[in-house]
Structure formats: structure tokens, C-alpha cells
Amino acid sequence: MENILEINGLCKTYGDFSLKSVTFSLPKGYIMGFVGQNGSGKTTTIRSILNMAKTDKGSIKIFGLDSVKDTIAVKERLGVVFDSLYLAEHLSVKQLERQIRPFYKEWDTKEFFRRISEFGLPDSKSVGTFSKGMKMKLMIAVALSHNAELMILDEPTSGLDPVARDELLDILTEYIANENRGVLFSTHITADVERIADYVTVLHNGKVWFTGTKDELTEKYAVLKGAEKYLPDGLREKLIGFHAYRNGFEALISTDDLRGLPDKLEYEKASIDEMLVYIAKEDKNEGHSDNNEV
Amino acid sequence: MDIIIKNKSELPIYEQIEQQIKAQILDGTLAENEPMPSMRQLARDLKISIITTTRVYNDLADAGFLVSAAGKGFFVAPRTDELLRERMLFEMEDSLLKAVESGRSIGLTDDEIADALKRIMEE
Numbered sequence: 001m002e003n004i005l006e007i008n009g010l011c012k013t014y015g016d017f018s019l020k021s022v023t024f025s026l027p028k029g030y031i032m033g034f035v036g037q038n039g040s041g042k043t044t045t046i047r048s049i050l051n052m053a054k055t056d057k058g059s060i061k062i063f064g065l066d067s068v069k070d071t072i073a074v075k076e077r078l079g080v081v082f083d084s085l086y087l088a089e090h091l092s093v094k095q096l097e098r099q100i101r102p103f104y105k106e107w108d109t110k111e112f113f114r115r116i117s118e119f120g121l122p123d124s125k126s127v128g129t130f131s132k133g134m135k136m137k138l139m140i141a142v143a144l145s146h147n148a149e150l151m152i153l154d155e156p157t158s159g160l161d162p163v164a165r166d167e168l169l170d171i172l173t174e175y176i177a178n179e180n181r182g183v184l185f186s187t188h189i190t191a192d193v194e195r196i197a198d199y200v201t202v203l204h205n206g207k208v209w210f211t212g213t214k215d216e217l218t219e220k221y222a223v224l225k226g227a228e229k230y231l232p233d234g235l236r237e238k239l240i241g242f243h244a245y246r247n248g249f250e251a252l253i254s255t256d257d258l259r260g261l262p263d264k265l266e267y268e269k270a271s272i273d274e275m276l277v278y279i280a281k282e283d284k285n286e287g288h289s290d291n292n293e294v
Numbered sequence: 295m296d297i298i299i300k301n302k303s304e305l306p307i308y309e310q311i312e313q314q315i316k317a318q319i320l321d322g323t324l325a326e327n328e329p330m331p332s333m334r335q336l337a338r339d340l341k342i343s344i345i346t347t348t349r350v351y352n353d354l355a356d357a358g359f360l361v362s363a364a365g366k367g368f369f370v371a372p373r374t375d376e377l378l379r380e381r382m383l384f385e386m387e388d389s390l391l392k393a394v395e396s397g398r399s400i401g402l403t404d405d406e407i408a409d410a411l412k413r414i415m416e417e
Contacts, residue, residue, distance in 0.1 A: 173337060173341050
């Protein structure tokens with residue numbers, strides 16, 4: 001399978017935060033959810049992909065091109081959506097269109113205004129007055145109007161109401177119906193990922209904790225519950241984010257370790273949300289303090 | 295083709311879809327040789343991941359419900375004896391289910407319903 005995005009051994013340190021050899025790739029034609037708690041390094045990774053931050057080590061290839069050397073060619077084919085508007089807020093949609101147009105060879109004015117009306121955005125009001133959901137749609141309209149092949153969204157759903165979030169999922173699944181495209185979106189609202197993402201990369205403390213298909217991830221871990229006294233010898237050390245309370249314990253367990261467990265212990269499917277919670281708890285259990293804030 | 299996905303279901307999404315497509319093939323809603331929507335189209339329609347729809351089609355093809363034609367996508371498999379048997383089995387279970395529901399709705403116990411079935415079979 002051809003990769004539309006390939007990150008290899010990406011390292012970057014600033015202050016007391018660092019990305020530690022981040023490596024993952026997204027095959028062409030699929031959607032990847034990029035998750036992890038705040039401060040795990042998602043935004044830094046995305047800024048590196050967009051060549052907005054200098055990296056210390058490693059390589060990033062987009063469409064097989066180098067993100068630094070070929071940055072102009074790459075950006076021509078990239079669409080970006082941030083959690084806040086990167087466009088001049090005092091301008092109207094019409095004025096913005098005139099401003100953006102010259103930057104893209106493949107800019108399609110007709111398509112842009114078709115999207116603007118499809119999304120129900122007013123074209124002569126200053127965009128600063130738009131709601132969060134409207135701003136998100138405006139950024140998407142820009143991405144869709146220069147024929148972007150890879151869409152990168154950083155926390156597009158944070159602060160959006162459920163209706164706007166649902167509309168975004170609609171737009172993304174429509175976008176990816178074309179198999180020559182790809183989507184990378186970071187979010188901490190994992191329900192969105194659980195539904196539409198084909199691949200998931202979980203970042204934790206600047207490291208890739210998991211990368212692979214979403215099905216592999218959801219089949220790899222379970223939540224184990226029960227009374228501590230029924231835990232077989234040696235299993236306790238393998239559990240992730242072990243948490244004991246008065247009537248028992250809860251922890252994340254690799255499904256490989258489920259075989260031969262006593263019936264008194266119960267387990268159930270772990271959601272991606274739960275996984276994030278347990279890996280954060282594991283840090284506390286181990287007394288880690290490298291829980292970075294960006 | 296009608297497909298309903300329940301987010302709160304115990305069943306994974308791919309299994310929910312597989313069951314519903316199977317049921318519609320077995321009850322004839324989806325006729326033999328009928329073309330299926332492309333995997334990307336189905337993912338788009340249901341707002342789910344493409345890997346999920348890929349798995350659904352591959353599983354259904356493995357089970358003999360769909361056939362794939364290179365470059366043309368997937369089609370409902372022609373009827374075979376095995377499919378026919380599946381279908382009859384499905385219809386039988388469906389009728390039994392309806393019978394049980396009717397019995398329960400008038401307050402019969404499960405034993406009474408089972409007795410009624412036995413009586414019918416002995417006749």
C-alpha cells in the first residue's frame with residue numbers, strides 16, 4: 001500500500017517537552033485518528049508535518065515528498081483545519097477568497113462558493129463573527145477548493161456542538177470516498193475516531209503508544225475488573241493503570257493475557273477513551289513526572 | 295438495502311452490517327447478481343470506516359453470500375443449495391421467533407410454548 005504520509009524517527013525537544021522518535025504512516029485512501037491526552041505531542045507532531053516547527057531528527061514524507069525540502073509542492077496539495085481560524089477575522093468570505101486564490105495553482109472559485117452555500121455560510125459578513133462550527137466549515141471549504149489530497153485537522157471537533165461534529169464526520173467520509181486522498185485528524189473526542197477512523201495512532205508523553213488499524217487497537221486491550229485476591233501471580237505487573245478501590249480493582253489488560261483467568265474476574269471491551277485514562281493512570285502508578293504540557 | 299447501526303449494541307459494527315445484509319440476501323430483498331454499493335460508498339453512506347466495510351464484504355464473500363468481480367466490485371452471489379438451506383433455516387427461525395413472541399405476549403410460559411410446539415410436531 002502506498003503511504004500518503006510517512007513519519008520516521010521524528011524527534012524534537014523544546015523546554016522540558018520532547019517528541020521521542022515518533023514513527024507512523026498513513027496509507028493512501030484512509031482516515032487516521034490521532035489521539036492522546038493534552039500535552040502528549042499531537043500538535044507538535046502536526047506542526048512538524050506542516051513544516052511550521054523545526055525538527056531535531058527524523059524525516060517526514062508527504063505524497064512521497066520531503067516536508068521541508070519540497071514544502072511548497074507539498075502545501076499546494078495539503079488542506080489544514082485548526083481548532084481556531086487561521087484567516088483574517090475582519091474580512092468577509094468574499095474578501096478572503098480573493099486573498100487566498102493566488103496561493104493555489106488549483107484554486108477553484110466556483111467550487112469554493114458552492115461549498116460556502118452548501119455549508120450555509122454567509123459570504124459578506126466578517127468571518128470573525130462566525131460560530132466555531134462555521135469557522136471549521138470555512139477552513140474545510142478552503143481545503144476542498146484547491147483539490148487537497150491530504151487533509152490534516154488539529155482538534156477540529158473541540159468546542160463544537162454535536163450537530164456540527166456530525167456534519168464534520170459527514171464531510172470527511174464524503175471526502176475519503178475518493179481513494180486517492182487521506183485524512184489525519186487529531187482529537188480528544190474519541191467517539192468520532194471510533195466511528196470513522198480506519199487507523200489510529202495513540203501518542204503518549206511524546207511517544208507513539210500504538211499505531212495501527214482501529215480494529216487491532218480495540219481488539220488488543222480490555223478492561224479487567226474484580227477482587228484483587230483473585231489475580232493470578234505475576235499478572236498484576238502486566239496490568240496497565242491498575243487502580244484498587246474498596247470493593248475491587250480495575251485495570252487495562254492486553255487481550256493476550258486474558259486466557260486462563262479465573263471466572264471471578266470480569267472483563268469488557270475497552271473504548272479508546274478508557275485506554276487513554278488507564279495509560280495516564282499507569283504514569284501516576286509508576287511515579288512518572290514527565291507528563292509534559294505544551 | 296437497509297442497514298441500521300446501533301452504537302450502543304454489544305455487537306461490533308461490522309457484525310451488525312453483516313447480519314443485516316445476510317438477512318436481506320436470504321429473504322430476497324437483495325436479489326441474486328445484484329451489484330452492491332462500493333466499499334467506499336457504503337462507508338460514506340453509513341459514516342463508518344472503510345476498513346469496516348472492507349471486512350464486511352470480505353467476510354460475506356468468504357461465507358458465499360457475495361462474489362467479487364475484479365474491477366467491478368461485489369455482487370450478491372447466485373443461489374446455491376447451501377444458500378437455500380441457510381435461507382430456509384433463517385425462515386424457520388424467524389417463524390419460530392414470531393410464534394414465541396405471540397405466545398409470550400399472551401402470557402404463556404416458555405414451557406407452555408415448547409409444549410405447544412411438541413404437540414404440533416406429534417400431530
